[in-house]
Amino acid sequence: MTGERFIPFRKTDVVAMCVDREPEADRESFRAFAELLSSLLHHEFRGRLEALKDAYHPFNPDSDTRTVVEPSEGERAEAQERVARELADLAEDANFVRISAEDLGQAFEQESLMKVRLDVDFDDFEQVVFYRRGETVRTEEVRQFFGLRRRTMTFTNYGKVLVYVRFKDASYFEENGRDVDDLPFTPGSTIIKLFQDVPRADLEMLFPNAQVRMRRLDKLLIGVPAVISGVIVVATKLIAALLPLFLLLAFWIGARRQPVELNSGQLLTLGAGLVAFGGYVVRQVSAFKNRRIQFMKTLSESLYFRNLDNDAGVFHHLLDAAEDEEVKEAVLAYHFLRAAGTPLTPRELDERIEDWFARTWDAEFDFEVDDGVAKLRRLRLLDEDTEDRLSVVPLDEGKRRLDETWDDLFEYSTMGAPSGR
Structure with missing residues (x-):
């Protein structure tokens, strides 16, 4: 079994898989159940997004809105920790x-x-x-x-x-x-x-x-030809051009008795040799820089095509991915407990889901059974007996409880409001 926890199917496909395994008379009802459950979890993640956006605002380099109240250093540090903590939680979800x-x-x-x-x-x-x-x-x-x-x-x-x-x-x-x-x-x-x-x-x-x-191989590819061509330049042009200058220097320091006179032709040869050597040095430096630029271009192109999102945009991407994973885990846990016909232990539920995906869809992953069961428990969809075996409430009762939870999200009272007449 792979250690990968990611369920490699879209949320709508997972719901469709479960619907196809339901009795034909219950398929539309189960689809409505999944829609209710998805809507509730979407609302929860929307609240997390708003809190994360507020915490990240002082550090957002792409913000185009004005700050009304500048946070203190302590508030900035607290917000920084909250961003890191929430980002880690989202990644886990x-x-x-x-x-x-x-x-x-x-x-x-x-x-x-x-x-x-x-x-x-x-x-x-x-x-x-x-x-x-x-x-x-x-x-x-x-x-x-x-x-x-x-x-x-x-x-x-x-x-x-x-x-x-x-x-x-x-x-x-x-x-x-x-x-x-x-x-x-x-x-x-x-x-x-x-x-x-x-x-x-x-x-x-x-x-x-x-x-x-630069890698060692790249240094050799540049350095070896540079040394060989440098030796050739020095041997064929520069030494011949500098020879009269060396003889003149030897005469000046007393190492040579015969005087040396430099004519215009020798000076031109010396100048041409120095220019050739200078051009050689410039070419080698340019070759090194061009090789480095080529590597940087390769790196930039690779990052360009691999980059999906940056800064605050990553939150939206992660929240969407986390929400999908949460819905898939809850729907699968509810469906397989409902289809079992008898209460299951968490381990039995985990094995049934993983085995079914491996046999039917050739997909292996480590199903997060504890997360799936925890969501069912939190949404009051779970029945647990005294032997720690799990079962779920009937489908119609599950929809009723989800709808009741949805209605209780917003408290609004019309008491004391005008009748409108």
Whole structure:
């Protein structure tokens, strides 16, 4: 069994799967039940979104609204902690898995598919957290030796990767002698990004302070031809042009008795040799810079096509994903308990759902049975006997209770209101 908790089907498809397993007479009623349950959970997540937007507002770099009251330092710190805490909760609800420090470290050691070496200064961060979802094993054909050779690589790929980074304040960088104006990021800022289709070996490219570094192979590709051509330039042009100058210098210091006179032709040759050598140096520096620019272009293009959302937009994406996962778990738990015909233990319920998806849909995942059961209990849809076995209320009673919960969401009294006549 895979450790992936994500249910790899759309919410509407999961509901349709359950509807198809219901008796024909109950199918429309079950669909209405699922719609009621989905609406209730949607309302709950809407409240979480509004609270998260308020907490994130002081740090939102894309905000186009004015701030009426500036928060104090204490309020900002409290809001920062609330954002980090709520983001972690949302990631868990959306069945993301936190990427361990060990996995992040392996990303710097494993061979990258991009063929770009990156360095990251972890001391820049106050807090850094990565989450992933949708782990698969893939193969890809990569080119080597200028395309003359092809090799098939097998690697772990993540369908979605969530990045939360908070940089240290400006005082830290000033104390360490780093010019704040030259940093590629804003000290004290918070970065929230969501990426898709990321190989595990390329996780380092998602760090906002990643710097391109030349690999040993790239240094050899530039350095070896540079040394060979440099020797040729010095041997054929520069030495011949500098020889009269060396002889003149030897005469001046007394190492040579015969005087040396430089004519215009020799001076022209010397000038041409120096120009040739200077042009050679410029070409090698340009080759190094162009190679670096090429790597940065590769990195930018890769990030451009993998980036899904940024900053506040990530909240909407995560909330939508978390809401879908919550609905799927609750609908599946209710349907399979209802279809069992006899009370089940949580473990039995978990096994039935996972086995059915593995046999019917060739999909393996770790169903979050505790989350599904907790939602049914909270919505008063669960009956539990004394032996810790679970069953659910009948379908019509379940709809009645959900409708009652919906009606109680907003309290509005017409007592004392004018009759309208």
